[in-house]
Amino acid sequence: xxxxxxxxxxxxxxxxxxxxxxxxxxxxxxxxxxxxxxxxxxxxxxxxxxxxxxxxxxxxxxxxxxxxxxxxxxxxxxxxxxxxxxxxxxxxxxxxxxxxxxxxxxxxxxxxxxxxxxxxxxxxxxxxxxxxxxxxxxxxxxxxxxxxxxxxxxxxxxxxxxxxxxxxxxxxxxxxxxxxxxxxxxxxxxxxxxxxxxxxxxxxx
Numbered sequence: 001x002x003x004x005x006x007x008x009x010x011x012x013x014x015x016x017x018x019x020x021x022x023x024x025x026x027x028x029x030x031x032x033x034x035x036x037x038x039x040x041x042x043x044x045x046x047x048x049x050x051x052x053x054x055x056x057x058x059x060x061x062x063x064x065x066x067x068x069x070x071x072x073x074x075x076x077x078x079x080x081x082x083x084x085x086x087x088x089x090x091x092x093x094x095x096x097x098x099x100x101x102x103x104x105x106x107x108x109x110x111x112x113x114x115x116x117x118x119x120x121x122x123x124x125x126x127x128x129x130x131x132x133x134x135x136x137x138x139x140x141x142x143x144x145x146x147x148x149x150x151x152x153x154x155x156x157x158x159x160x161x162x163x164x165x166x167x168x169x170x171x172x173x174x175x176x177x178x179x180x181x182x183x184x185x186x187x188x189x190x191x192x193x194x195x196x197x198x199x200x201x202x203x204x205x
Contacts, residue, residue, distance in 0.1 A: 019048035022078055029075035035113045036071050038146045042120070042136040047078040051136030055080050058123025059116060067116050095172075096122045102172055106154035117150045121168075131164045140164075 023044035030036035045051045056064040068075070103118035120135065127134040132143035143164055147155040158167045 018078075019044050019050075022047045026072050026075050026077075029072040031071060031073070033071055033113065034111055034149055035117060035146070038117075038137065038142060039067070039071055039113075041138050041142060043077065045136030045138075046080055052127035052129065052134040053120065053123055053136060057116075057120045059119055063116060063119070067113065070113065092126050096126055098172055099125055099168060102168065102175060103151055103154065106151040108150055108152050114150045117146065121146075125165055125168060131168075 023040050026040040026043060027036065030040065039057075042051065042053065042057060046053060046055075046057075057067075059067060068077070099122035100118045103121055104115060107114040107118065121131070124131050124134040130140070132138075132140045135143065137143050137146070144155070147158075147164065154171065157171065158164070162170070
């Protein structure tokens with residue numbers, strides 16, 4: 001397994017020692033695959049009680065088991081208490097399926113985990129914080145790298161650094177031929193900060 005240069009990066013502010021240890025444990029079992037790091041961060045955050053993803057990251061049990069076997073074979077995950085799944089409203093379930101489909105259309109085609117990421121990212125979109133926080137990632141950069149790695153053609157469209165949830169829903173609307181924004185351009189929109197503002201705080205999307 002090739003060394004991961006991010007293993008020596010500082011833990012995010014507020015991260016517990018147990019959280020960091022879980023990440024290190026998972027990465028010690030990692031296979032050096034493209035999504036090892038992002039998945040280890042999500043799982044470590046969830047083990048520490050953070051993020052908004054349900055147990056299994058939104059995947060069906062068989063898919064989650066396959067994910068663990070592929071990325072962290074032999075690793076023993078800490079027990080995670082049951083968490084309510086976001087998006088139980090049937091309308092949100094439909095949105096989640098549509099977002100998964102959108103992401104799948106833009107998969108890089110390099111690894112089976114890209115489909116799992118489609119489901120995981122779409123599940124995260126059903127919660128209420130910034131997407132990187134809901135996924136349990138440690139920074140917006142983590143999410144931007146995840147998107148570019150797994151869905152490069154879609155990520156390339158976000159060339160103005162729009163917030164990822166806003167961007168994904170905008171792409172979904174454009175795909176369906178729906179136009180919801182009344183502003184002639186983003187530059188003159190009074191809600192510009194909601195779409196393009198910083199995401200370093202714990203403010204809502």
